[in-house]
Every structure is written in C-alpha cells, then in structure tokens.
Amino acid sequence: MCKLRYKLFVSFILITLVTVIAVGLLLNFSFHSKFSEYIKSKLNEKHQNVIRYIQRSLENRISPHIFFMNLTHFSMMENVRVQIFNSSGEMIFDSIHSGNMMMAPYRGEKEISPDAYQTEEWIRTNDFVIQVRVISELSDGFRSPNDIAFREAINYSLLGSVGIGLLLAIVFSFFTSSMITRPVTTLKNAAMLISRGDWKTRVKIRTKDELEELGESFNKMARDLEHLENLRRKMTSDLAHELRNPLMSIQSYIEGMLDKVIEADEAHLTDLHEEVQRLTRLIDNLQKLAHLEAKRQVYPTLVRLVTEFEPYFKRIKLEYDKKGVELNWTVENLEGNLDKFIVKEILQNLLDNALKYTPEGGQVSCSMKKVEKNGIIGLQITVKDTGIGIDEKDLPYIFERFYRADPSRARQTGGTGIGLAIIKELVELVAGSIDVKSKLGEGTVFTVFIPFAE
Structure with missing residues (x-):
C-alpha cells in the first residue's frame, strides 16, 4: 500500500518541478525577448551611424569612386550590408559587391533573410535624392563572442537556479510531508491500539x-x-x-x-x-x-391535559400515600397536539423515579403547562422532589442505561437503572429536551419540554 507520506512527497516534488520549469521557461523567454531588443537597439545605432556617414559624405561632395570604396570598407567594419537606390528605385550600390556601381548579380550573393533587421531612410541633398537601406542579420549579432558568452552565462544561471530549486524542493518536500503525516500516523497508530482494546x-x-x-x-x-x-x-x-x-x-x-x-x-x-x-x-x-x-412512530392527537392526566395523578397518589410521600400537581387547562401515550410514559417514569428516591415524609410536586422555548410552543413537565439527590459528578451519566449513582441504594429501592434511559429515548423521539438540576441530599428537579405537533 502506498503510504500517505510518499504520496505527499511525490506530489510536492511534481508541483515544484512543474513550477520551477514554468518559471525557468518564462524567464528564458523574457531574457531572450529583452536580449533581442537590446541587439536591435545596438544594430539601430550602427545603422544610424552608417546613414549619417553617407549623408556627410554626400554633403562633402566626395567622388563616387572614393565614396563607394569608403562605404564598402565602413560597412564591413560595422558588419552591415548597405544598399543605395536612386529616386527611381533602381539599386546603384550594394556593399556585398566589389564595384562602385551596380553590377550584374554576383555569384554567391547573399539573399536577405526574412529575419534580418533593416533600416531605410531617404537622404536629400542639393545634388542627390537617394534611399539608403542598411541590413543586419540578427544571427550575426547573436554570434558575436561577447553576446554568445553572455547568453550562455544566462542559460547556465537559469539551469543552475532550476537545479538548486529542485534540490531545495526535495528537501522541503521531505520535511513538509513528514511534518504533515506525523500527526496522521500518530492518529492511525492510536486508532489501531483502540481497535485492539487499549x-x-x-x-x-x-x-x-x-x-x-x-x-x-x-x-x-x-x-x-x-x-x-x-x-x-x-x-x-x-x-x-x-x-x-x-x-x-x-x-x-x-x-x-x-x-x-x-x-x-x-x-x-x-x-x-x-x-x-x-x-x-x-x-x-x-x-x-x-x-x-x-424508532417507534409518533402519533399526535389533540389532547386536553386536564381530562387526560388528572385521573392519572389521582391513581398514582395512592402509591405515594402508601409510602408516606406527599404528591402535589398542577395541570393547566389547555389543549395541544401530542402523542398522549408517550407523554404518559414520560410522566410515569419521572414520578416513579421521584417516588423511589424520596424517603418517607418527603414531597414531590409536578406541573404541566404550555411554554415557548426558542420560538417553539410546547408542553413543559416539571417534577421536583425532596429526595436523596444526585452527586454533581454523576449528572452527565444518569441517562445512560444501567448507570447508578449509588448502586446499593438503587437496589434497595428496586431500581433497575433503565427508567431515565427510557425517558431520554422518549424525549428524543418527540424532538424534545430534558434538563436536570440536583444537589446531593437536597433533591432533584427534572424539566421536560415536548413540542406541540402541527
């Protein structure tokens, strides 16, 4: 099975590799673009020097033979090709020819490359109107020793940067993948221990x-x-x-x-x-x-509380009287859509629980009334007793089945540790809530909220 650490490590390497290559290519393209602009700028300066030289020579009325000879020599020095056209567009000079006048095409004559850099200008003097074309092959500019050395140095620098970037990426990916997967590995090992019962x-x-x-x-x-x-x-x-x-x-x-x-x-x-x-x-x-x-179904019906629950309180009071515990109750005269069987079961378990843990001479009071809780209208059942109470440390667990805060007293009272668990399940079944407040030796108050069904 391929480990997460290895997957992250390879992912980081691939992401970094793609990023470094993309940045390298972008930098290389940008460099060559700028370098090309730089070469063209240099060539343009050369071309302007040639054009100025031609203009000065014509203004000084130098003889054609000397002018063409000097121009040929000057163009060779500047590593450019010069062509001159008369006002009719006829070529009268080309620096790649050895003559001073236009001759027949010369064997081995170089054609102008489509990528060649050209500058064209008209020169007007009192005696002449000519068009000058100065041509430079860009490859020639790139092939100059200094330019080639500079370009190679830049390329080597970019390659070195890519290599260093990849090396750093490997180191970074290793430590980052370790840092991320270490907690995951810890959790995995802990989960395995728990699955084995630890x-x-x-x-x-x-x-x-x-x-x-x-x-x-x-x-x-x-x-x-x-x-x-x-x-x-x-x-x-x-x-x-x-x-x-x-x-x-x-x-x-x-x-x-x-x-x-x-x-x-x-x-x-x-x-x-x-x-x-x-x-x-x-x-x-x-x-x-x-x-x-x-998941028992809920069947709400319209229930009148007094009619439904007053007889129940009168029946259960007989059990309270046998033990010598006083039972008081108040039931609001109202109607609501409730599952009366669930409400009776909740009420019965609450009152049975209160009777079990309230000693002789104690009191239990119960109220049933309509309240609004968080914008929801429903029935609130409150059962308060003066019994033995519940220790604070036991309160979070009393609704768990078979949990007993005091097992010995529970057995003496006949408790099974299931009653409160049943109450909780019933309350959750009707989307209600149950709260408990208790203090050891002072009694307990249970408050149940049951929303009215629509």
Whole structure:
C-alpha cells in the first residue's frame, strides 16, 4: 500500500518541478525577448551611424569612386550590408559587391533573410535624392563572442537556479510531508491500539490547525469509548446481578418448598410473586428500550391535559400515600397536539423515579403547562422532589442505561437503572429536551419540554 507520506512527497516534488520549469521557461523567454531588443537597439545605432556617414559624405561632395570604396570598407567594419537606390528605385550600390556601381548579380550573393533587421531612410541633398537601406542579420549579432558568452552565462544561471530549486524542493518536500503525516500516523497508530482494546490510548498533537482539532476530537472519542466500555462492563455486571437476585430468590423458595423446609403458604407465595414482578419489570424495561431504539412512530392527537392526566395523578397518589410521600400537581387547562401515550410514559417514569428516591415524609410536586422555548410552543413537565439527590459528578451519566449513582441504594429501592434511559429515548423521539438540576441530599428537579405537533 502506498503510504500517505510518499504520496505527499511525490506530489510536492511534481508541483515544484512543474513550477520551477514554468518559471525557468518564462524567464528564458523574457531574457531572450529583452536580449533581442537590446541587439536591435545596438544594430539601430550602427545603422544610424552608417546613414549619417553617407549623408556627410554626400554633403562633402566626395567622388563616387572614393565614396563607394569608403562605404564598402565602413560597412564591413560595422558588419552591415548597405544598399543605395536612386529616386527611381533602381539599386546603384550594394556593399556585398566589389564595384562602385551596380553590377550584374554576383555569384554567391547573399539573399536577405526574412529575419534580418533593416533600416531605410531617404537622404536629400542639393545634388542627390537617394534611399539608403542598411541590413543586419540578427544571427550575426547573436554570434558575436561577447553576446554568445553572455547568453550562455544566462542559460547556465537559469539551469543552475532550476537545479538548486529542485534540490531545495526535495528537501522541503521531505520535511513538509513528514511534518504533515506525523500527526496522521500518530492518529492511525492510536486508532489501531483502540481497535485492539487499549481504551486509555490518547494522542498529543500540537500543530495549531485542523490536525490538532482532529487530535482533540480523537481524544474525546477515546474517552467516550472508554466510558462506554466501562459502562458496558458495569451494565453486564448489574444486569447479571439484577437477574440473579430474583432468580436465586425464586430458586430458594421453590427448593425449600420441594424439600418441605418452607411452607407454600400465602406469605411465602407473596414474596415469590414480588420477585417474579421484579424480574418482569426489568424485562419489560429492556423491551421498552429495544422498542424505542427501533424508532417507534409518533402519533399526535389533540389532547386536553386536564381530562387526560388528572385521573392519572389521582391513581398514582395512592402509591405515594402508601409510602408516606406527599404528591402535589398542577395541570393547566389547555389543549395541544401530542402523542398522549408517550407523554404518559414520560410522566410515569419521572414520578416513579421521584417516588423511589424520596424517603418517607418527603414531597414531590409536578406541573404541566404550555411554554415557548426558542420560538417553539410546547408542553413543559416539571417534577421536583425532596429526595436523596444526585452527586454533581454523576449528572452527565444518569441517562445512560444501567448507570447508578449509588448502586446499593438503587437496589434497595428496586431500581433497575433503565427508567431515565427510557425517558431520554422518549424525549428524543418527540424532538424534545430534558434538563436536570440536583444537589446531593437536597433533591432533584427534572424539566421536560415536548413540542406541540402541527
């Protein structure tokens, strides 16, 4: 498998190579363009010198023979070709000829290259009107030793710069790819350790960018996984205990009755029935959770709160009275589109939970009213008790299944650690919210918000 570091390294090299070559070609083109302009400027200066020389010679009325001879010599010195035309356009002189007048085409005469640099001017004197054409082959200019040496020096400099750029790119790419992939490799190794069950694995990434944020997210995920794994183990232990206790009790009663040690009287059968009920309650709660996780549908209908819930409060008050806990409630006389079965289940679990953890002589109050939250109108259920309360460190976890802030007290009260998990699932099912405030030894307040359906 091709490693990420190698891919990044090759990518950086290719990008740098393309960039350096492109810049090199651009610089080379720019240099040759400027150099060509420089050569043309030099040639133009030569051409003007020749034209000025011709004009001075004509003004000084030098004899044609001497003029043409001197012009031939001067053009050779300046490395140019000079042609002179009369006013009729006939050529009367060409510096590549040895004569002083226009002759027949000379064998081996050079044709003018299409790329040749030319300067044409008319010269007017009292005696003559002529056209002068001065021609220079650009290749000749480029072939001058100084020009060739200068051009080669520039080309070598560009090649050297490209080579140095590539070398630096290789070094830079190596360290950059290492720097980028090191945190990724760290995360990969940590993920492999977690996949093998090392839940305490954490990473330290200090790059001050998205990779550091990724590392922090990974650590949070690792902490959550560790907590969930611990919770799973604890849940397995708690579930085994919850199942074992009633089963062992039932087994003991039945064995005692079979051995004639325990009489099958009403008292013992009642105890046996309570253990069966405890076991049934645990299984029912587990079944509810499984049902909720299967994404139960919501069926809202128009519900009048007083009509629907006043009878329920009166029935459950009997259970509160048996334990000696005072129950107070207020229900607003209003209507709203709600799934009444979900609302009843939430309310029942909240009140059952409050009754379990409120000692004799305590108080539980419940209110149901219409409120607006973040622009959404819905039903707010508040249940407040004066029970044992919840420690602050346990508050983030109380809605997790089988979590118990105090397992011993939970077992004494008959709790299974599933009730609050069911409440949370139900609230999320109706797109609501649940908040809890509690202080150890002072009681707990649960606030549930359920939006009205349209």
